[in-house]
Amino acid sequence: MLSPSTTPRQGIWLPIFAGLCASLVSIGLARFAYTPLIxxxxxxxxFSASDVVYLGAANLVGYLIGALIxxxxxxxxxxxxxxxxxxxxxxxxxxACAFxxxxxxxxxxxxxxxxxxxxxxxxxAATVLPHVPASRKGLASGAIFLGIGLGIAGSGTIVPPxxxxxxxxTWLGLGVLALILTAVSWFGWPSAARHTTTTLTDATPxxxxxxxxxxxxxxxLMAAGLVPAMVFLVDYVARGLGAGQHVGGLIWVMYGLGAILGPVSYGFLADRLGAQMSIRLVLVVQAIALGLLSICSAFAALALLAVILGSFPPGIVPLGLARVHELIPEHHLQQIAWSRATxxxxxxxxxxxxxxxxLFNASGGHHGLMFVIAAGAIVVALLLELAVRLPARSDEKVCAVATIT
Known part of the structure; x- marks a missing residue:
């Protein structure tokens, strides 16, 4: 395998394109194209309405299985x-879903x-990023997972026609699109590094x-915070606010626009500010946006919030990956840690x-309650880091005093 320093610059983008196609087909389309089809x-x-919800959850369960295997x-x-x-x-x-x-x-x-x-x-990421220079890894991971955002946006533009x-x-058309993307990316994958059996528990403390x-x-906690907007945003606008399916569709397109901007912009942030600071900033913005979503009804405000919230699901992927790379210098341990995080x-x-x-069924369709709970999960994710940091700072102060005395 060529190291990042010996990989030709023009050769970097073909694996990145293959990664983009993979995230577009398997998550961007496979998960998010289902929402406008409901x-x-x-x-x-x-299928009945209850079966449709049940079938939507099947993809999330499968995602967990796939992350494990x-x-x-x-x-x-x-x-x-x-x-x-x-x-x-x-x-x-x-x-198969066409039948x-x-x-x-x-x-x-x-x-x-x-x-x-x-x-x-x-x-x-473990297949593509070893071929990318360290200074470009954040941007490259954002480009790879841009496919998720393209799938979300595509679900609002390709599916209706x-x-x-x-x-x-429609199902057959999506299948043809996925087949084309699979074919054009087939020879773009680089040879991966040899696998190692090392695990986090095998590593030295x-x-x-x-x-x-x-x-x-x-x-x-981020996963728990992004689900309500990802699943219920269109229904909230169309039925919860009484704006109708057309306005709900427009808001979903704005959500898709945010999803396109998210991966690359979050990856850029990670390269410039560092992953830890970027995560803190993003968590604060997302918590505020979810809180405002529960009380806003003006179209302009909803559209802006949709862009912000849409950037989150695909955007936190390159951020989380960049944080793993910050915390773990060994490449083989990075792979294991990223798998655990996923x-x-x-x-x-x-x-x-x-x-x-x-909760939605039990509350009689109370969308605002779910958004507030989601904001709470994001706040807990932010406070969790602060709670862990406080004892460490106290210990540092004690050590400093002891040293001085």
Whole structure:
């Protein structure tokens, strides 16, 4: 494998493009294109409303499974082979979902698409970023996960024209798009570094920064904080505020615009301010935005908040990855830590998905309550770091006094 210093500059962008295609197919489209399809799935009587919600959660559960099996799958084959197989699996799921044979059939394929997304999430950065110079890693990871944002935006622009052809044709069209992206990225993957069996628990105590575990907790809380806007924003605007489906769709497009801007801008922040400071800044902004969302009803305000909130789900990925790289200098341990962080995120995202759905039904469709709870989760993620830092500062002061005396 070529090191970043010996990799030709023009050769860096082909692996990054392959990573972008992978995140676009397996998460951007496989997860987020489902949201604008929900009304059509119900209106076409493919499934009942309760089944549609249940099927949407299948992707989140699959994402958790994929995050767990990503590295074992790559060890049995290679990163390159595993990534190609997962893109093919997500593509096949689109075609299979064009035929609503049964709820269990649809659930299985939605589950598989989630597995593909989780596996790709833990593998794609470890495959591509070793070929990128250190000074560009934040921006490069943002470009890789830009695919998620493109998928969110595409779900608001590509899906409606496809739906005019029919629901089955929409799934087939998405499948064709995924197949094209899989084909054009097929030979873009670099050869990955040889796998190592080292785990975090195998490492010596001095080799692992304890702040890594704080990051795991923060990343999990971020997952809990992003779910309500990601799932219920359109319904909140259309039905909760009575603005109608058209206005809800416009707000979703703004959310998609934020999702496009998020990965690259957050990656740029990580390169310039450092990942830790960037995470703090982003958490403060997101908590404020979620709090305002629960009380705002003006279109201009909602559109601005949608852009800010839309930047969060794909944007925190390069931020979290950059923080792992800050805390752990060893490349092989970075891979394991990022896999653990993704599992933490996926677990809380799946739990939050079911919990918010249950809360939504129990509260009679109270959107504002969910946004406030989400803001609380983001605040806890910020306070958690401050709570951990305070004892450390106290110890430092004690040591300093002892030294002086």
């Amino acid at each position: 009304p059509s799935l119900i209106q076409a009587h493919w 990503g590295h074992p799958l790559a060890r049995r084959t290679s990163n390159k082979t595993a990534l190609r197989l997962m893109m093919l699996a997500a593509t096949l799921a689109f075609f 609503p044979l049964s709820v269990s059939w649809f659930f299985g394929w939605r589950l598989l698409s989630g597995i593909a997304g989780g596996a790709i999430m833990v593998l794609v 496809l739906l005019s052809l029919g629901l089955q044709q 001095t080799s692992i920064n304890p702040k890594v575990y704080l990051l795991f907790a923060q990343y999990a 599992v933490s995120f996926a677990t809380f995202q799946a739990i939050a998905g079911f919990a918010y759905s249950a």
